[in-house]
Amino acid sequence: MNRLKQIAEEIRSKNTKPIYFLMGEEAYYIDKISDFIENNVLTEEEKGFNQMVLYGRDVTIEDIVANAKRFPMMSEKQVVIVKEAQDLSRTIEKLADYAENPQPSTVLVICYKYKTIDKRKRLGKIVAQKGCLFESKKLYENQVSDWIGSILKQKGHRIEPKAAHMLVEFLGTDLSKIDNELEKLSLILEEKTLITPLHIEENIGISKDFNNFELRKAIGDKEIVKANQIVQYFAQNPKSNPLVMTISLLNSFFTQLLLYHGLKDKGKINVAKSLRINPYFVPEYQRAAKNYPMRKVAQVITRLREADLKSKGVGATALPQGDILKELLFKIIH
Incomplete structure (x- = not known):
């Protein structure tokens, strides 16, 4: 977030870089920076002749360079934005020659989503030195x-x-x-x-009472009636509550519970840090740990894996997902 603010402030101050190479698994920040440049570097009057958007699947590196080397018309700058540049991954290193000696009046924006370039190679090193090399990492x-x-x-x-x-x-x-x-x-x-x-x-449109968060909490607290009500709701609304998602979230919960049992320091701050959870939710894990000793937690994880296989048709062909979930709930709580 700090890096994002820094880039935005530089652009507002007209201190733009000649090349912005935006890469990484999280497309959100790549789009944010690209959109900010698109909306803030040129005036509306300047954009008509001096701002263009290219797409990686439609152009070559040579096409990009040719457009980047053009001079702006009645403007100090021109903006060239290349979206979906990951489609040029096989030839992207060829951009290094242009990055070595970029056109000062051009702001070239490369949107390289879901992938990264090797920062140790020539292109990465040059962009980091002469432009902006931004990696947008996926949040946990x-x-x-x-x-x-x-x-x-x-x-x-x-x-x-x-x-x-x-x-x-x-x-x-x-x-x-x-x-x-x-x-x-x-x-x-x-x-x-x-x-x-x-x-x-x-x-x-997310039910505050019938969702995976409430099911996890009910199971952890061994509130059998409430857990059964939620499971019944899920069985009646399978499209809104896919079994694979429920199993995945429960597996994460019990895996974290296993880690909790192994902690020497079970203070609130250390638990939140070790389990990577908001301190607000620590009491939930403390209560669940009392209801599910370590051996039981290990058994539950095994049951979850079995249910996951059944949900994929292994050993339970055509068995309704609601029935798999009801059986799973019984095995977890009892």
């Missing part, structure tokens, strides 16, 4: 909730940990998808709203 699941909080803070809102966790569970770690939903919430809600699970349920 435990980092996304904090990211949601920071984005909403910029929009003038706050969010409860449970509400943020619901978003991550439902939308995964795709930051672009999450940001779209947060933008919708910002437009709907009043300024400085504390976003709760009820807001998520009413505006995004």
